[in-house]
């Protein structure tokens with residue numbers, strides 16, 4: 175046992191080593207132990223309405239507070255867990271943390287919602303709904319509506335019937351979904367009508383390229399038009415600058431997330447950020463862009 179923990183302690187977390195089976199096994203073991211030893215933390219990125227200047231909620235984003243390597247972004251460790259049971263365990267940890275945070279906020283009268291990212295494997299679990307209900311039963315006083323689940327277009331399309339079923343069942347529990355990174359998959363818009371998803375998050379690449387290329391503005395304009403017809407909410411991701419914000423407002427897209435509004439942060443930073451953002455003159459000016 176001592177030998178094992180010693181080995182774990184010195185296992186440098188390196189995606190390169192995942193090329194070998196043994197390397198992948200060691201990485202999975204290390205991540206499993208991180209879960210057991212509470213080395214994961216959630217950071218929260220605010221989602222705002224740029225016109226009403228309200229904070230609608232936050233997205234929970236997992237980080238690994240690695241004892242030697244510092245704070246690791248999910249891209250460094252989540253891909254290793256793909257297709258392993260461990261990804262479901264991590265996913266449940268994230269949901270439970272979010273529910274704990276929501277409970278804390280609700281007891282303080284803070285009405286924020288939390289969006290949690292759900293992996294493809296989680297969504298494919300036959301007992302996804304049961305497990306979610308089980309988790310929520312741990313927090314009976316909580317408003318289920320304050321939890322939102324984000325799924326990638328690609329994971330929804332892997333088994334669209336299963337995705338549609340889960341989404342409808344969750345809706346009955348008052349838990350809604352958002353479609354994440356919209357536009358990066360093989361999006362044929364027609365599948366949207368089969369998915370009862372109220373919110374679509376436009377991928378950051380659209381926002382990034384919008385200012386570089388007029389074609390992208392037209393594409394985005396078209397997407398927004400379709401979403402309005404389909405009565406879906408739209409959130410733009412990757413709003414890094416005031417120019418991005420202004421261009422989105424010009425197109426009638428008011429809900430946004432991005433580094434230019436707030437970076438993901440520990441929960442303790444949210445109150446100070448909010449105060450700062452509400453008083454920011456540039457952001458106050460963005461809110462005055464005429465309605466289209």
Ligand code: C2E
Nearest residue numbers: 235236247248268291292293412413414431432433434438
């Ligand atoms: P996502 O769900 O699309 O989350 C947005 C990602 O973009 C986050 O990266 C966030 O930090 C980053 N981001 C936000 N605003 C900006 C911006 O203005 N510019 C740029 N360049 N980036 C921005 P992060 O935290 O590294 O997460 C990456 C992805 O990992 C997430 O993409 C999500 O797919 C996945 N992920 C994160 N947490 C979890 C989790 O708890 N469970 C699962 N299954 N996946 C997660």
Ligand code: MG
Nearest residue numbers: 233291324354
């Ligand atoms: Mg997301």
Ligand code: MG
Nearest residue numbers: 354355375411
């Ligand atoms: Mg996204």
Ligand code: MG
Nearest residue numbers: 354355377378
């Ligand atoms: Mg993404």
